[in-house]
Every structure is written in structure tokens, then in C-alpha cells.
Amino acid sequence: MPRADLVNLQKKSLNLGLDLQGGMHLVLQVDVSKVPEKERAGVVDRTVEVIKNRINNLGVSEPIVQKLGHNRILVQLPGVLDRDRAREIIGKTAQLEFRIVADEAVLKNTIDRIDRYLAGLDTLQTDTTDTLLMNRPFSSLLMQYGADYVVPEEYVDSVKKILSRPDIQKLIPPGYKFFFGNRVDAGNMVYRPLYLLRDRAELTGAYITNAYATVSQDPMNPNAPVVVLEFNPRGATIFARVTSENVGKRLAIILDNYVYSAPVIREAILGGRATITGLQSMIEARDLANILKAGALPAPVKILEERTVGATLGKDSIQKGTRAIIFGYLFVLIFMMIYYRVAGVIASFIQILNLFLIMAILAALNATLTLPGMAGLILTVGMAVDANVLIFERIREELRLGKSFAAALEAGYSRAMSAIIDANITTLIVALVLLGFGTGPVRGFAVVLSIGIVTSLFTAVFVSKVIFDYLIYIAGMKKVPV
Amino acid sequence: MRFFENPSIDFMGLRRKAYLLSGLLIVVSLASIFFKGINWGVDFSGGTLLQVHVEGVDIGKVRSVVLGMGLRSATVQNFGEPNEFLIRYKENVDAGQVVKGLKDKLGKDVRLDRTEKVGPTIGRELKEQSIIIVIVALLLMLLYIWIRFDLYFGLGAVLALFHDSIITLGMYSLAGLEFTTTTVAALLTIIGYSINDTIVVSDRVREYLASFEGMKLVPSRLYEIFNKAINSTLSRTIITSFTTLIVVLALMIFGGPVLFGFAFTLFVGIVVGTYSSIFVVSALVYELKTRKARQAHGNK
Numbered sequence: 001m002p003r004a005d006l007v008n009l010q011k012k013s014l015n016l017g018l019d020l021q022g023g024m025h026l027v028l029q030v031d032v033s034k035v036p037e038k039e040r041a042g043v044v045d046r047t048v049e050v051i052k053n054r055i056n057n058l059g060v061s062e063p064i065v066q067k068l069g070h071n072r073i074l075v076q077l078p079g080v081l082d083r084d085r086a087r088e089i090i091g092k093t094a095q096l097e098f099r100i101v102a103d104e105a106v107l108k109n110t111i112d113r114i115d116r117y118l119a120g121l122d123t124l125q126t127d128t129t130d131t132l133l134m135n136r137p138f139s140s141l142l143m144q145y146g147a148d149y150v151v152p153e154e155y156v157d158s159v160k161k162i163l164s165r166p167d168i169q170k171l172i173p174p175g176y177k178f179f180f181g182n183r184v185d186a187g188n189m190v191y192r193p194l195y196l197l198r199d200r201a202e203l204t205g206a207y208i209t210n211a212y213a214t215v216s217q218d219p220m221n222p223n224a225p226v227v228v229l230e231f232n233p234r235g236a237t238i239f240a241r242v243t244s245e246n247v248g249k250r251l252a253i254i255l256d257n258y259v260y261s262a263p264v265i266r267e268a269i270l271g272g273r274a275t276i277t278g279l280q281s282m283i284e285a286r287d288l289a290n291i292l293k294a295g296a297l298p299a300p301v302k303i304l305e306e307r308t309v310g311a312t313l314g315k316d317s318i319q320k321g322t323r324a325i326i327f328g329y330l331f332v333l334i335f336m337m338i339y340y341r342v343a344g345v346i347a348s349f350i351q352i353l354n355l356f357l358i359m360a361i362l363a364a365l366n367a368t369l370t371l372p373g374m375a376g377l378i379l380t381v382g383m384a385v386d387a388n389v390l391i392f393e394r395i396r397e398e399l400r401l402g403k404s405f406a407a408a409l410e411a412g413y414s415r416a417m418s419a420i421i422d423a424n425i426t427t428l429i430v431a432l433v434l435l436g437f438g439t440g441p442v443r444g445f446a447v448v449l450s451i452g453i454v455t456s457l458f459t460a461v462f463v464s465k466v467i468f469d470y471l472i473y474i475a476g477m478k479k480v481p482v
Numbered sequence: 483m484r485f486f487e488n489p490s491i492d493f494m495g496l497r498r499k500a501y502l503l504s505g506l507l508i509v510v511s512l513a514s515i516f517f518k519g520i521n522w523g524v525d526f527s528g529g530t531l532l533q534v535h536v537e538g539v540d541i542g543k544v545r546s547v548v549l550g551m552g553l554r555s556a557t558v559q560n561f562g563e564p565n566e567f568l569i570r571y572k573e574n575v576d577a578g579q580v581v582k583g584l585k586d587k588l589g590k591d592v593r594l595d596r597t598e599k600v601g602p603t604i605g606r607e608l609k610e611q612s613i614i615i616v617i618v619a620l621l622l623m624l625l626y627i628w629i630r631f632d633l634y635f636g637l638g639a640v641l642a643l644f645h646d647s648i649i650t651l652g653m654y655s656l657a658g659l660e661f662t663t664t665t666v667a668a669l670l671t672i673i674g675y676s677i678n679d680t681i682v683v684s685d686r687v688r689e690y691l692a693s694f695e696g697m698k699l700v701p702s703r704l705y706e707i708f709n710k711a712i713n714s715t716l717s718r719t720i721i722t723s724f725t726t727l728i729v730v731l732a733l734m735i736f737g738g739p740v741l742f743g744f745a746f747t748l749f750v751g752i753v754v755g756t757y758s759s760i761f762v763v764s765a766l767v768y769e770l771k772t773r774k775a776r777q778a779h780g781n782k
Contacts, residue, residue, distance in 0.1 A: 019740075027604065029603075081594075303599075303601075304600070304601045304603060304604050305599065305600050305601065305604050306597065306598075306599040306600075307596075307597065307598045307599070308577075308594075308596065308597045309595070309596050310593065310594060310595040310596060312535070312593065312595060313533070313595040313596055316738070317738060317740060320736055320737055320738035320741075321737065321738075321741075323736040324732050324733045324735075324736040324737040324741070327732040327735075327736055328728065328729035328732035328733065329729075331728045331729070331732060332725045332728055332729060335724075335725060335728065336725070339721070371740060371741060372664050372667060372741070372744065375733055375737065375741055375744055375745070378729045378732065378733060379671065379726070379729060379730070379733075379748070381725075381729060382725050382726035382727075382728065382729035382730065383675065383678075383722075383726055385722070385725050386678065386718075386722040386725075386726075389718050389721050389722050389725070390682065390718055390722075393715075393717050393718040393721075396484075396717075397714065400488075415689075418685055419681060419682045419685040419686075422626075422630055422681045422685065423677075423678040423681050423682065425626065426623060426626055426627075426674060426677045426678065426681065427674040427675070427677075427678065429619070429622050429623070429626065429674070430619050430622075430623075430670050430671065430673055430674030430677075431674065433615055433618055433619045433622065433670065434615070434619075434667055434670050434671075436615070437611060437612070437615045437663075437666070437667075437670075441663070441664060442663045442664060442666070442667045445664070445667050446667070449671070
């Protein structure tokens with residue numbers, strides 16, 4: 001099987017809760033009281049957007065950011081254990097900036113100097129073609145992508161480390177600074193562009209009054225997605241000056257210290273409106289407009305609840321949970337086979353089928369398996385055999401009355417049915433009530449319990465009857481030992 | 483194989499003794515809940531919890547280091563294994579600093595396995611929410627049994643559920659286990675489980691009552707019907723409780739310390755729930771029904 005397919009398949013398998021795979025769970029409170037009453041609508045949704053954008057830059061796989069109730073936000077970060085990162089996500093106010101991108105020659109030159117320095121060569125000599133340069137220690141970490149340099153995700157940390165060294169900093173031309181771009185997932189590889197930008201921000205988000213996504217009016221490039229920015233008068237003046245002074249250069253749009261895009265300034269922009277082009281899709285355009293408009297967190301946010309589970313504990317929990325499931329099932333199934341003989345074997349088969357069904361439905365619903373959820377799996381078997389016990393006991397009673405096996409079987413099923421249905425509905429009610437309570441682990445338990453009730457009703461009543469009917473009416477057995 | 487061959491135990495005759503036992507258990511439970519109290523987990527009380535793993539250090543050493551860092555409210559206990567420690571604070575504490583302090587003072591590698599930090603608002607809300615969902619669950623049970631059977635069965639069942647919940651909570655308090663959101667989940671599961679037993683018995687009572695359709699139900703006949711219903715479903719009640727107890731035991735033994743409190747709640751709840759559905763529910767319904775019959779008689 002090709003790797004991509006395998007990865008896809010894994011994505012479709014069971015989601016593990018944070019308590020099993022390790023990670024971080026936060027509940028944030030958005031303090032809307034600091035926002036003027038007129039602007040309160042949508043503040044929480046905008047905060048969710050801003051936080052989502054920031055988390056995407058953390059490179060977390062499958063994060064969850066969602067509104068919880070009126071003014072709370074649930075954030076789940078699988079695999080993230082660094083609590084400082086949480087502060088990074090919420091503590092900082094988003095900073096939107098515009099900076100001029102260094103000329104290509106300056107960038108090339110700087111990278112070259114760093115290569116030479118790291119290779120132990122004189123940084124001032126530019127014309128030597130020394131063999132030591134064959135293994136360019138710095139630029140070998142980079143890739144050229146059009147006019148840009150990009151850094152594959154696995155090298156980002158090393159590149160960051162090199163660039164933050166004081167001796168390397170001296171090699172960067174004064175007045176310039178390196179910035180990373182937004183994380184780009186190109187399917188077969190993940191990377192971040194690397195930009196050399198002017199140290200001084202020309203303009204900040206404080207001057208933006210509006211941003212929206214639309215399609216290009218440019219006849220050369222019709223229907224291309226663009227984002228239109230509107231500045232206030234002061235911003236418009238600054239923007240006009242900056243663009244007129246830098247025609248032909250690139251203007252980087254930076255959010256929270258990451259470059260979002262770096263379009264070329266084609267002409268001086270005087271009307272207080274700027275258009276960002278070069279966007280891949282309308283979705284990207286809308287996202288960008290959203291972020292530009294949202295920019296900073298619209299309201300202060302504080303952490304109400306913070307939980308982390310280490311990966312080791314998570315693995316340990318999976319192991320313990322699995323062991324409990326295996327032994328729980330074994331004990332119950334062995335008991336059923338001893339106590340109810342052939343009927344017990346049928347019941348055991350049904351319970352295993354039930355386990356697979358629950359897991360399959362969990363995966364299909366994209367539900368999350370938590371440690372209490374695993375407890376729910378094993379509890380389900382204990383309770384699910386109840387339907388079989390009810391039926392088998394009734395069959396025994398009917399047999400004692402002297403009925404034939406086939407008659408006792410029918411009577412057993414039909415008479416036990418009302419109790420089975422009532423019992424399952426009440427448990428389902430409780431499970432659904434529980435579903436409305438709390439998030440995370442407890443919810444995982446309630447989900448498993450609810451699914452387990454439905455599947456066990458199906459397997460214990462319907463599937464077992466089909467098996468009995470097959471044995472009696474088709475295989476021609478006179479009776480099945482109960 | 484068969485455990486109970488045609489049992490005919492006079493359960494209804496034992497009901498006064500059952501009341502006495504239940505009363506005693508409830509008094510002990512309430513006393514423990516009010517005097518000893520419930521060991522609220524961080525979920526409910528707010529504060530900070532750290533679970534750390536340190537090899538080859540005894541708990542006294544860890545405790546003295548933790549207390550040495552200030553904050554006298556800190557408690558340290560072992561969690562499941564001798565190398566795992568739970569450190570709890572009533573306050574909001576920076577887990578990273580605690581770990582750093584431990585590393586420096588103990589001179590050992592400290593692995594942070596789990597942190598929980600909950601603000602006081604969340605804890606208060608969670609308590610309210612827990613009480614509300616337990617009440618909602620009980621009311622829904624009352625309503626369902628009322629619709630499917632009658633009000634007497636509904637009241638008897640819900641009284642028994644209260645009985646089960648209070649005793650389970652009392653035993654939890656006595657055992658001093660930490661009360662978390664999973665404990666609430668376990669309590670609710672017990673409510674759902676315990677009602678099943680009640681339904682099975684009540685279903686049988688209804689079936690037998692149907693054969694007396696149109697006849698006058700004197701208390702002695704009701705007494706007989708209840709006894710017969712409990713006896714004929716006894717085998718099922720015991721076996722289902724047994725299989726469920728087996729899996730709960732597996733959870734207690736193999737599931738690790740995180741699930742222990744959950745499994746303990748279920749264990750106590752299933753034992754109490756099974757007892758109450760055999761000895762208490764039918765007796766209560768019987769009392770309610772005969773009182774009504776007597777009142778109706780007296781009015782004539």
C-alpha cells in the first residue's frame with residue numbers, strides 16, 4: 001500500500017483523546033466587558049479565528065479551537081506539552097506589520113556570508129571558489145523556491161538556532177532582520193519561507209479600518225482572488241509614501257512575527273486602499289481578510305482551565321485500558337460459556353462482534369476515544385450480556401414449563417423483550433444526559449456508552465436470534481444447550 | 483449450570499430488616515459526607531495538580547522539597563506506583579517552576595506526567611452542573627417509569643436510586659478517594675444501571691398483575707406477586723450483577739490509578755443497586771400500593 005494511502009487510513013482510524021495521546025487542553029474566557037457594548041457581537045468568534053491562526057503557526061496537528069457556551073473557548077492541542085506555548089498563543093496581542101523585503105542580491109549575499117562563516121572562511125572575500133564551500137553549512141538547510149528561500153519544517157529549529165547566534169547576527173546587514181513565513185503544507189512536504197526584511201516596520205495594523213476578500217478587477221488577471229485593505233487617513237498617507245518610495249520592491253505583511261505574504265509593489269498607492277494579490281484561492285483570501293481585520297485579539301482572554309498529559313502517561317493509560325478490556329472480556333465470556341454452554345458461546349461471539357461494531361462506529365463518527373471511554377467499552381460488555389442473560393433465563397423458565405425448545409426460544413425472546421427495551425432506553429437516557437455534561441474524557445465515556453447500548457441491543461437481540469434460528473431451522477438442531 | 487433452581491425466598495417478609503439495614507447505611511453515609519467530607523478533586527475545588535515521575539526518591543523527600551518551596555497548602559501523595567507522585571495546591575501554581583525546583587533540589591530527572599489547573603469559577607460551576615445533571619437524570623427516570631409502569635413504581639424506583647446514590651457517595655467519602663468528573667459519570671452510570679434491575683422486576687410484576695386483571699387486589703395477593711416476581715428474576719439479577727462486577731473488578735485491578743475511583747464507584751454502586759432492587763424497591767412499591775388500597779378501603 002502506498003504511504004499516502006496508509007496515512008489517510010490512519011487518519012480515518014480512531015481518534016485518541018488527549019488523556020491517551022498526550023497533549024494540552026485549555027478553556028479560555030473571553031472578557032467581553034472590556035469591549036464597548038456596540039462591538040460585542042462576534043467578539044468571541046473573532047477571538048476564535050485569531051487563536052486558530054496563531055495555533056496554525058505552532059505546527060500542531062489536528063488542533064481543536066471552538067466556542068464553548070457564550071464567551072468561552074476550548075483549545076485542544078494534541079502533542080503539545082509546553083505550557084509556555086499556551087501563553088504564546090493567548091498572551092500576546094497580534095501585531096500586524098508591513099515591512100519592505102530586502103533586495104534579492106542582499107539576501108543572497110547574506111546567506112553566502114553565513115555559509116562562509118560557518119565553513120570557517122573569511123567572510124569578506126567573495127571571489128574564492130574554495131572547496132570548503134562545497135558543503136554549504138547554512139544554505140544546505142534551505143531550498144530555493146522561485147525567488148524565495150524556504151526551510152523544510154524539520155530544519156526550521158536548526159535555522160532558527162543559527163540565526164539567533166550573536167556572531168551570526170553580526171553578519172546580517174544592519175537594518176535588516178530574518179523572518180519566517182507562514183507554515184505551508186504542500187502535501188509531500190511542509191516548509192516555511194525565509195525572508196530578509198527591513199528591521200523597521202513601515203506601517204502597523206493600527207491604521208487598517210477594513211479588509212475584505214474580492215476578485216480582481218485587473219483585466220490582465222480577471223477573477224483572481226484578492227484582499228482589499230482600507231486605511232484611515234493617517235495610514236493612507238504613510239502607505240502612499242512607502243509605496244511610492246519602493247515601487248518594484250516587495251512589501252511583506254507580517255502577523256505575529258510570521259510573514260503572511262510578500263506581494264510586489266507595482267505602483268504607488270495613493271487612495272488609502274491596498275490590494276493584496278498572488279493568493280492561491282478565494283478561501284485563502286477570505287482567511288487573510290479575516291485575520292487582517294481581526295488582527296489583535298479583540299478582547300482580553302484568560303485561562304480558566306489548563307490540563308496537560310504527558311505522552312508517557314498516555315501510552316501507559318492505553319496499555320492499562322487495553323489490559324483491563326482484554327481481561328474483563330475474557331472473564332465474562334468464559335463465565336457465559338460455562339454457565340450457558342452453547343448459548344453462552346453464541347453470546348460470547350456476539351459480544352466480540354459488539355466490541356468491533358462500537359469501535360467501527362466510533363471511527364466512523366470521528367469520535368474520540370478517551371480513557372473513561374475505554375472503561376465504557378468494558379462496562380458495555382458487562383451490561384450488554386444482560387440482554388442475553390434475560391433471554392436465556394426466560395428460555396430456561398419456559399423449558400421448565402415443559403415447552404419444546406423452539407417454543408421456549410420464541411417465548412423467551414418475545415417475553416424478555418419489554419424488559420430489555422425498557423432497560424436499554426433508561427440507560428440511554430442517562431448516557432445522553434451525561435453527554436451534555438462536561439467535555440473531554442467524560443464525554444468520551446458517554447459517547448461509548450450510548451453507542452454500546454444501541455449496538456448491543458442490535459447484536460444481543462437480533463444477531464443472536466438469527467444464529468439460534470439458523471441452528472434450529474436450517475442446521476436442524478433439536479435443541480441448543482442453554 | 484445453574485445457581486438458583488426455583489428459588490422461593492420471602493423477600494417481602496424481610497423488608498423491615500432491609501429498611502433497618504438501608505437506614506443504617508444511609509445514616510453512616512450522610513455522617514461521612516457531612517463530617518468527614520468529600521475529597522474534592524482539582525476539577526471541583528480549583529487549584530493545581532501535578533503528577534510527576536521521579537526514580538528512586540521516597541515520598542518524604544519529595545514532600546519536604548515541595549513544602550520548602552513555600553505554599554504550605556501543598557499536599558504530596560503516591561499515585562499508583564512508588565515512583566509516581568501527586569502534588570496538589572489550592573492555589574494557581576506554575577507547574578514548570580515546581581518541576582524545576584524539584585530537579586534542582588532532588589538532583590534527579592523529573593518527568594511531568596500530568597498537570598491540571600482549574601480556576602475557582604469552573605469548579606463552582608462544575609459542582610452546580612453535577613448536581614443538576616444527577617437531578618435531571620433522576621427526574622427523567624421517574625418520568626419514564628411513570629409512563630411505562632405507574633407512579634408508584636416510578637416513586638419507588640427513584641427513592642431507591644436516591645438510596646443507591648447516597649450510599650455510594652458515602653462509601654466514596656469514607657474511602658477518601660478523590661472526587662472528579664469521572665466520579666460523576668460513574669454515579670450517573672450507577673443510576674442507569676440500578677434502574678435496569680428495578681425495571682426487570684417491575685416488568686415481571688406487571689406481567690403477573692395482568693393475569694389478575696379484573697380481580698380485586700388484596701394486599702396479601704400483591705405480597706405474593708412481588709415475591710414471585712423477585713424470585714423468578716433473581717437468577718438474572720444476580721448473574722448480570724456478577725458479570726458487571728467482573729468487568730469492574732478487571733478495571734480496578736488492571737485499569738491503573740486514574741480509573742480506580744471510577745471503578746470503585748461502580749463497584750459499590752452495583753452491589754448497593756442490586757441489593758436495593760431485590761430488597762428495597764419492590765418493598766417500597768408494595769408499601770405505596772397497599773397504603774393506597776387501605777385508604778381507598780377506609781373511604782368507603
